[in-house]
Amino acid sequence: MPAKNHRVLPGFGLALGYTLVYLSLLILLPLGGMVLKASELGFGQIIDIALSERSLAAFRVTFGASLLAAALNAFFGLIVAWILVRYSFPGKRFVDALVDLPFALPTAVAGITLSTLYAGNGWLGRYLEPLGVKIAYTPNGIVVALIFVTLPFVVRTLQPVIEDIESDVEEAAASLGASRWQTFSRVIFPAIAPALLTGFAMAFSRAVGEYGSVIFIAGNLPLISEITPLLIISKLEQYDVLGATALAVVMLAISFVLLLAINFLQWWSANRYKNDEPLEAAAGRAAGAPA
């Protein structure tokens, strides 16, 4: 039998054509249109808009808060995913379903709820503010909103990968004398690192574009807590569509470069540890045995 008949889905040509058309229509066309619109401005003008003091401050806030939120989610999301896969406890299904809620909730509702919660008279804010921790209407609020909105990405990308690591591997590592930390850092972590990075990257890119939840909790003070999407809206209020697209294109370019870097890191980490080495061998290596 010819090899191509072994493929599960028939018609490689058709499927590829469909993929290209689909991606072009839904992603390349709008983005291309945006870049084309922005190109009505000269390169110099785009740079001027991007380097104005307000834009720079907004870029710092947007990308800083997004990276921080994605990093925190990578750490805590890993714990959540691990608990959900490896342990069984009463109400586990309920907790598992809870993880998806941030996806389902309209982001504006999330923003209003969070700011009510963290405001000076809110359930949490009333205890935090006397301690000097201000969340609502400060850049901290932005990070909180972004953590909320992007949590599911890390958890959901990690869960299937953790499920794939059988606990025999850990047992093998332990029986070969690996400590808990060695087992984690040299057996488990390398196996989940690529997925963790994927989750991180998705959380980050979602956070960069987030508007609805952030504006309700940020406070929106110029130079302090204004995010780039707010500046874009502000340009649209002035009917300055060109200026708005210019900002959007710069934002897109920065995100693209960062995502590319993350992708590279992911590829590198996958290759570094992999080398077609089975997990059992990694378990042995972790314990100091020759692979």
Place this chain on the structure above:
Amino acid sequence: MIRFRRSISAVLLALVAGAALADTTLLNASYDVARDVFKDYNPLFQKYWKQKTGESIELKQSHGGSSKQVRSVADGLEADVVTMNQANDIEFLADKGLVAKEWSKKFPNNASPYTSTMVFIVRKGNPKAIKDWGDLVAPGVQVIVPHPKNTGNGRNTYLSAWAWAVRQKGGNDKSAQEFLGKLLKNVPLFAAGGRDATTTFMQRQMGDVLITFESEAELIAREFGKGEFAVVYPSLTMQTEFPVAIVDKVVDKKGTRKQAQAYLDYLWSKEGQENAAQNYLRPRDAELLKKYAAQFPPVKTFTVDEVFGGAGKAFATHFKDGGSFDQIYVQK
């Protein structure tokens, strides 16, 4: 299969019949909080139009942020009329050639059938004794307003404070900008919109004073109870207009000019004006204003045209990138 076909023809029939029943459809693109006004106004007009011409008319509403709405109309949303809360939004449509250049002369009163003013909402008993714009810059006073660059509410507040400062003894643009600088230092956050500012002030109990439309104060009373706050009228405040216009391009294409004209004209009728008053908007009709005097105390107002030479000019000077608002934050 037969049943399926039947149901399809039934649907088609219903569609045709529906179109025949409502002779004409008008779409009114409006700003966000106009919902209540037009929810009450539309049935009034339908009744009036049916009586006058025998034609039943279907009225559709589209609501959203004022500038967002106008952009949709420019991009092809087929609205017969626009009823907005900022003149520069209609100005934008005029620039695009969708609305007559002389739109503000096409109807009486600058094409604004009713008005409102910007007022202070303070906490019960006015503990910080806030009486006028000058009190807002006192140390320790927190002022809640929506973002002046992104919301009409915020812009009206900013311009009101500016106009007041310019009219003080020895006041000029420079002193006004300094005054605004001090005022903005007392603004702990910029709310996302008018309603968000209200929630922040009333529900989250942030700030000592909220600046908003007089009409909004009544809605707050309904929501949170009258005793919870007090309304303060400053010595000078903006008369905010709610301009309306016919979208020429759309009515000419749809052949609905007659109906659209009548729809907007009727806003100035006794019924239309009374409806506005019931929704806490100040009617232009002097008699009705007297009738509802308890609700609309006399207040000294200015219009944007008088002080700033038009909405477009005010926007360009103060809220465009690099305008007076930006200068306060970015000293360069």
